Amino acid sequence: MTDTVTPSPAAFGTRSSKQLIRAEAPVLAHNYHPLPVVVARAEGTWVEDVEGRRYLDMLAGYSALNFGHRHPALIEAAHRQLDELTLTSRAFHHDRLAGFAERLTALTGLDMVLPMNTGAEAVESAVKVARKWAYEVKGVAPDRATIVVADGNFHGRTTTIVSFSTDGTARAGFGPFTPGFRIVPYNDLAALESAVDETTAAVLIEPVQGEAGVVIPDDGYLTGVRELTRRTGCLFIADEIQSGLGRTGRTLAVDHEGVVPDMLLLGKALGGGIVPVSAVVARREVLSVLGPGEHGSTFGGNPLAAVIGSAVLDLLATGEFQRRAAELGEVLDRGLAALVGAGVTGYRARGLWAGVDIDPAIGTGREISERLLAEGVLVKDTHGSTVRLAPPLTITEEELGSALTALAKVLA
Secondary structure, three states, X not given: OOOOOOOOHHHHOOOOHHHHHHXXXXXXXXXXXXXXXXXXXXXXXXXXXXXXXXXXXXXXXXXXXXXOEOOHHHHHHHHHHHOOXXXXXXXXXXXXXXXXXXXXXXXXXXXXXXXXXXXXXHHHHHHHHHHHHHHHXXXXXXXXXXXXXXXXXXXXXXXXXXXXXXXXXHHOOOOOOOOOEEEEOOOOHHHHHHHOOOOEEEEEEOOOXXXXXXXXXXXXXXXXXXXXXXXXXXXXXXXXXXXXXXXXXXXXXXXXXOOOOOEEEEOXXXXXXOOOOEEEEEOHHHHOOOOOOOOOOOOOOOHHHHHHHHHHHHHHXXXXXXXXXXXXXXXXXXXXXXXXOOOEEEEEEOOOOXXXXXXXXXXXXXXXXXXXXXXXXXXXXXXXXXXXXXXOOOOOHHHHHHHHHHHHHHHO
């Protein structure tokens, strides 16, 4: 007979990785396919599993851990706030939110902040704001607003967001889908211009497509998007949930072309790997279309999130992490270039972020990820043959070198 006694938390700490993975199977939805490692502790760029084996983290929580695991300044800020106040809801003011918003507008050069929790919430919020702006400011007829997006996009997995995804796995079985979106090829200004008309509220793109395999547009593409949206009278929404906050060697990926969008979507690293924090940052004219009761979030902008977000922005204000990503990004680029033709068919890299295409004769992206796991390096595959590299921006050159050495070994 099956033992139905619930083990104590301490009991879980004594169970092996295999036991814990087996225990997950009957009780967790199978919406993820994790690598076979059970992480129990972490510090900086390293994690440790329940058996005490250490791994170099080359994924960093899909950029949520840009500053490494348990960065001392972020942990200290969280501990201080936990002793004071964690949640009020937006029914009341609290003493941390204004400072967070001021730091965020100063960093981005925009005017107003709508605080949320997850990246998908930020995208959903931006869609609502863009539509309302189209009706109230642009004068689009009611319920006719359209938003133009790019093929290969990844903006989240809510019902509305998968409505404009081109990923069959994300869409299959989840219809009927939300109307009002037009999909054009990424990195194609002519196609984008042909899709924009008098009903267009916004163009929503990732300055670098992360989930698609770190797809980097041609130089001038972002500038062209900015010029087109300005000329045609619609909004430019830049989803920097993965690409922002130092990852590409600049504060924002749009900074590589000196472009300022009308709306900027941030998340992941904004919470320092501690709590979910996201934000829509926009021009005043855009966010001012929202009135009381028209949008909200119980946890959005809570005191703990605001304090941690502020500490993240303080780290970025020095420019140290942006410089590290740019300088170590050159090391990463050189290391990957040396592997082309030796198990790697191609790669794309910007800052400390790369999509590495694996020769199918060597193995799938999943198989390479599992081989690297055996070498003590954590990465994750995407789209079958691509492995993504996105280490914490705190990684050392020696650690980065060891990860590249491990990759060369498993490809050999």
